[in-house]
Amino acid sequence: MIRDEKTSPEARNPGSQPERARKKKEMPGGLWMRCKSCEKTVFKPDVERLLNVCPECNHHFLLNSAQRVQLILDAASFEEFDADLAPRDFLNFTDLKPYPERLKAAEEKTGMKDAATVGVGTLHGRTVVMGVLDFTFIGGSMGYVVGEKLSRAMDRAAELKVPLLIFTGSGGARMMEGVVSLMQMAKTCAALARFQKEGGVFISCLTDPSTGGVLASFASLGDVILAEPGAVIGFAGPRVIQNTIRQELPDGFQRSEFMLRHGFIDRIVHRSTLRDDIAKILDLLLGPMPGHHPPAAPKEERGEGKGSKKGPGTGRGKANGSKGSSAKGASKNSPGEKSSKKSGKPKSAPSVVRESPLEGQAKDGAGRVAEKDAGKTRSAGSSNPKQKVSQTPTSK
Numbered sequence: 045m046i047r048d049e050k051t052s053p054e055a056r057n058p059g060s061q062p063e064r065a066r067k068k069k070e071m072p073g074g075l076w077m078r079c080k081s082c083e084k085t086v087f088k089p090d091v092e093r094l095l096n097v098c099p100e101c102n103h104h105f106l107l108n109s110a111q112r113v114q115l116i117l118d119a120a121s122f123e124e125f126d127a128d129l130a131p132r133d134f135l136n137f138t139d140l141k142p143y144p145e146r147l148k149a150a151e152e153k154t155g156m157k158d159a160a161t162v163g164v165g166t167l168h169g170r171t172v173v174m175g176v177l178d179f180t181f182i183g184g185s186m187g188y189v190v191g192e193k194l195s196r197a198m199d200r201a202a203e204l205k206v207p208l209l210i211f212t213g214s215g216g217a218r219m220m221e222g223v224v225s226l227m228q229m230a231k232t233c234a235a236l237a238r239f240q241k242e243g244g245v246f247i248s249c250l251t252d253p254s255t256g257g258v259l260a261s262f263a264s265l266g267d268v269i270l271a272e273p274g275a276v277i278g279f280a281g282p283r284v285i286q287n288t289i290r291q292e293l294p295d296g297f298q299r300s301e302f303m304l305r306h307g308f309i310d311r312i313v314h315r316s317t318l319r320d321d322i323a324k325i326l327d328l329l330l331g332p333m334p335g336h337h338p339p340a341a342p343k344e345e346r347g348e349g350k351g352s353k354k355g356p357g358t359g360r361g362k363a364n365g366s367k368g369s370s371a372k373g374a375s376k377n378s379p380g381e382k383s384s385k386k387s388g389k390p391k392s393a394p395s396v397v398r399e400s401p402l403e404g405q406a407k408d409g410a411g412r413v414a415e416k417d418a419g420k421t422r423s424a425g426s427s428n429p430k431q432k433v434s435q436t437p438t439s440k
């Protein structure tokens with residue numbers, strides 16, 4: 045459960061927590077900023093040019109909802125749903141300060157009424173419903189407005205028969221709404237089940253941090269689960285676990301790379317290729333968009349003939365729709381099938397893309413490297429990660 049904004053990105057390094065907390069204001073107004081990961085001073089315009097990624101250490105800084113939408117969807121294609129839904133303080137809840145004050149401060153800071161932004165737009169011409177949980181709004185926590193917006197987005201995706209993308213940056217359930225916030229876990233899962241039962245394809249993308257009740261509900265139920273490099277992904281944060289069990293945690297505990305190794309996620313995707321990779325995955329699951337060139341098949345890959353064999357060719361020619369059981373079946377098999385044939389290479393996904401993220405979109409083979417990762421994980425015998433996941437909520 046989220047307590048406040050202090051809960052997460054800093055919690056990744058439990059050993060130096062107080063120090064981290066002091067350095068929390070990592071974005072001064074000037075042209076330079078200190079990277080909280082490598083602690084180097086970096087040139088802000090460079091960071092922005094790299095889509096908010098540290099040029100020194102590849103750390104992925106937070107993106108807010110607007111930046112995320114801009115990154116993923118075709119320009120000006122986003123049409124927001126339910127922007128006016130706003131939370132109320134029905135419990136008269138006060139922790140360090142009253143909940144209404146917290147909401148007001150968050151609204152002033154972000155210009156949003158709550159942490160979720162949902163809507164419809166296009167990605168390389170394909171219509172998708174997209175949701176974003178914005179960590180800058182009370183830690184991206186899920187109260188009843190967030191749960192309601194996401195559930196409606198899921199229903200809308202089912203109605204429109206289009207794929208659903210949700211980008212999670214959240215500390216979990218919103219404790220200021222008590223048990224009502226916990227109910228959102230069940231509500232979103234139920235809406236998602238309706239959507240998936242009709243063959244809808246859901247890609248869950250976990251960004252830093254994705255923890256608590258959000259991870260213990262819809263965020264873990266993607267047909268494909270992607271993560272940005274280095275993101276904290278877990279139910280309880282490492283600090284909480286360490287304080288509870290009073291033991292040192294393994295290196296990189298609950299980061300994306302750790303979760304990939306343990307079969308919890310399918311693939312780590314660098315921000316520079318995220319948009320194209322999602323488009324590619326949707327092409328694989330649903331077939332290519334008619335009249336639309338496959339987005340990110342790198343030239344070398346096409347040269348090898350792989351693109352033509354396994355990419356668009358596996359589709360059924362009709363895009364944009366959930367094709368009942370066929371889409372569903374594809375969503376279970378395609379990525380694993382593809383990646384399992386490419387296993388056996390050492391994993392180094394982020395470092396490959398790292399050199400030139402922006403140019404990488406068109407040129408490099410980063411996607412393929414990441415696929416090898418996924419293949420490795422699958423073949424390493426995580427027989428059914430989702431089974432494990434679906435048990436999480438009940439165990440708490």
Ligand SMILES: [Zn+2]
Pocket residue numbers: 079080081082083084098099100101102103
């Ligand atoms: Zn850095």
